[in-house]
Amino acid sequence: MTEHLYILGHPIAHSKSPVMYNAVYERAGLPWHYGTADLATRAEAEAFLATRDFLSINITTPYKPEAFAAADVRAASASLAHGANVLVNKGGALIAYNTDGQGCVAYLEGAGVSFAGKSVVVCGTGPTALSILHAVAQAGPADVLLLGRDKERAHRVMRTYADELGAMIGRTVDMPAFKEGHLSFAEVYRQVDFRFGSYDTSRQAIAGADIIIDATPLGMNEGDGAPFDVALLRADQTVFDVVYGHGETALAAAARAMGCTFFDGAGMLVGQAVVTVGILRDITETAALDIPEDELFAIMADAAGFDL
Template sequence: MTTIRLAVLGKPIAHSKSPGLHLAAYRRLGLPWEYERIEVDGAEVGEFVTGRDASWRGLSLTMPLKYDVVPVLDEVDVIARLTGAANTVLFDGGRRLGFNTDVGGIVRSLGEAGVEQARTAIVVGGGATAASAIVALAELGVATVRLLLRRPEAGTALVELGRSAGARVTPEHIGGLGDRREEPVDVVVSTLPGGTDAGVEASDSLVANALLLDVAYAPWPTPLASQWLAAGGRVIDGRGMLLHQALLQVRVFVGGDPTVPLPDEHDVLAVMRETL
């Protein structure tokens, strides 16, 4: 009997919680699949993906591989096409199929925090996770996203992405976190790597009124989350996003479709959550 293999790729990758999440799911589903960490960088990912044999079922990808893998995929889903980033690869009958489950992970994480719709938001950072955040926020009804970057001129592609997703994205300098504006902000999503200091403190009104989703989870709390927590603000870390995007990946690897629930999915999610 051929062993079914899966892995999470990235560099560095030793810190990844993905093996625990996935293996818990497969054990609950009665699937004797293997899932490991493999260190691969952007220059190597194309050759790695195209070199897998028939024992491989799929791959999870961290940054910057989410962008780098797209050219070697035969087909991508609607969300991966929109964002230009795939965090999931499914090997299916000789085809390499790409998916983006980060968007769904953000939507579901915010939903657990009680945010099922919003009108205005701030996204801090400009990478692949920021792209997924913009699409997720648009799904929640956000019409306007302030995109805060150290180099606002680098936000052109995300402005276009927002237009395609149905949200107006306005790039600003990251110092805008401290602006004392009267217009309310419902959600702030920080996509800065864990431990990164934004170099500016958020305004008191922003901290008091907006939910902060910081996609980092280690080290925790981040400098930005520390400010929110110290003021009694509402904060969720990146573990919820990680959990829910992983659940959608399991759907892909098991059934080929991120929209189709797993058998006994409530129990699968519960055992996955216990690994965090």
């Protein structure tokens, strides 16, 4: 029986997810088909989610909060991010995950970026930014600074994240790190210095950061600027932009001109897809998906035409 899987969002014409996932399912010999659900309104997205007529969906901007709300069960990754980018249908119940952060950090570490002891800036206050914030924190930085346009909003988002992380630690056995050498949830809570600010009030911190991650959608529309003053960039910084497939963003152009080590979101897309395939393998108990992670990464990157 053919199982149907989708990417839900708007706009998604640029998305490489269908060719990536379908390449894996073909490689595994599975009768699964991955398509698109490009829905322009929140009402349409909610109606699509309500049908539950899918095995799994990936969710991108702007419907991660709606996917989170539709879930019956939420993994810690989705709960801390307040948004889901993966929903798996298990017997009619929707299980929510957020793999953005794990995929982002796995890709950057695989490319030689080390977070241990570093000062990291994360731009954005939405689910993608929060997912990345948590995964970065597990990678062992000295401090993580969450930035938004409004300092008070960044403060509220950071405080909520810290409170919910603390509550998770208080009511469960400590959740271990995904990777050897990373921090557990309790270690993140106790050891990492979390800070917040706005782009205008944190200029010194931006200039002094070792790693800057832009987890905003800026760059998806023509004429978008960078989230902060790019004159603050230094050549020895690592800069990552989650946007891909929309041409060179303002941040990408500035980072490359400054001589920064720069990465766009293509590698993160593949990295989170590798995590998603692992979730599907475990939830559906599909042995055909038991493919080594490095092989999965190569299959999907090649299908997407990414040189990673």
